[in-house]
Amino acid sequence: MKIFTKKPGIRREERLFFVENLSLMVKAGLPLSRAMEVLARQAGSARWKQVLSEVHADLAKGNSFEASLARHPQAFDPPFVSMVRVGELKGNLAEVLDHYYKFLFRSEAIRKKIQAAVTYPAVVVGSMFIVGIVMVVYILPRILDIFREIDVPLPLPTRLAIAMANGVVSYGWIILGVLILAIVVLVAAGRTKRGKVIWQIAVLKMPVIGPVIKELNISIIARNMGTLLEAGVNLAEAFEAAADAAGSAVYRQSLLDVRDSVNRGLFMHEAYAAFPDLYPQIMVQVITVGEEAGVTDTVLLSLAGHYEARVERFFETIATVIEPVLIFIIGLAVAFMAFAILLPIYSLAQA
Known part of the structure; x- marks a missing residue:
């Protein structure tokens, strides 16, 4: 899903x-x-x-x-339809529905945790941006106009604030237009099949965030595949349903390729091993053990739990670390504005 x-x-x-x-x-x-x-x-x-x-x-x-x-x-979702088909054929629809509910509940819990971890910094950064624009465009120019008329050497923070205010007032609309144009172009490119693949590959190669996105995709795929196989869906159909439900075009294509390899006679772990950039060696080894023991569905669900826990810990850590970092940045911004305004006043008082 x-x-x-x-x-x-x-x-x-x-x-x-x-x-x-x-x-x-x-x-x-x-x-x-x-x-x-x-x-x-x-x-x-x-x-x-x-x-x-x-x-x-x-x-x-x-x-x-x-x-x-x-x-x-x-x-x-395709996994749900596939599981229902198997449940109807085997006469265990209630059991299949229960499996899917647990899967859906777990996925929703992870989504909410990630959303909660991302929402706070997004709100704070957005608020900082709006307050900063208001300060630079409307408040600072009025205060700094007074200092321009006074024949007193202005300290560095004040000169920087004046330059920043002048830059935003003079080129603000140009900067805004360029940003909007860049966003429109990126969104339009991201909606094409090729653009979507290029963007997703670039994200997967990013430091810090790339490995987390990779683990998130693996957890979703493993949870989908494990739930489908546990419900009795055959392997080829499970791959197809999981591919249809994959959020990443890159991982969707890899699942279809893995399905084709399995249909040609390869073991599942051998097919996954052909994509070392997408599926880590530990996943391949665990699936190998599962195939040998005949418990592939169980090991896939265990893998899903493992990677879900890693993703949750990452976002919990981010939520813990980001708050003091944002407070520090806000403090620096407030201190800079205070120095830019108060230092000239102090210089006048000394004169």
Whole structure:
């Protein structure tokens, strides 16, 4: 599942509630059509109610649950549809739904932790930027105009503040225009297939953030694959579903290549080993053990837990470290502004 994307018009909480309650009702013996009718009535948003009502209508016509869900790819992820198909064939739909709920719950918990770690510094940096612009464009020029009229040598902080204010006032619109143009060009390029791949490869090669993005992708893929195999989905279909759900175009293509290699007769660990820049050696070795012992699904879920824990620790560390760093930067900015304004006043008092 793409834990960082949102289905159009459908909240993540609604999908989580849907899977959890559908699992409970099916486990209790409620017919699937009746369960979908109940969930459609309880749906919060109009879009979600429409989707569930259409699924219920398809079931009433005699269609399979898998086929009914597959008609709404914007609402239901490929792994979910694949798992439902296997659950219907094997008669263990309640168990499959329970597996998927645990997977969805875990993914959502990680997403919220990452979001919480990133939100605070983003808000602080954004606020600092806005306050800085207001200070430089509106407040500083009025104060510094007074010092320009006084025949007193201005200290270095004041001269720097004057130069900064003049630069922003004189070239601010040009700088803003260039920034907007650069953002538009980058966004447009990032929406093309080639541009998306180039950008994602560049991110994976970045220091600090690159390894974390790599581990995050691995955790999502391992969780997807492990959950699908645990539910009884065959290996080729599991790779295809995991690839369809991958958030990274680079990892999506690698999964399709791994699937093709496995279809040609290679072991899974051998196929993964062909991508050393994307999948670390420890992952390959652990999967080797899992294949030899016949517990590939279990080791994939263990790998997912391992990398999820590493990603969580990274963002928890960032959240802990970033606060004092931001406070220090804000303190420096405030001290600079204070010196720029107060030093000339002190010089006048001495004169």
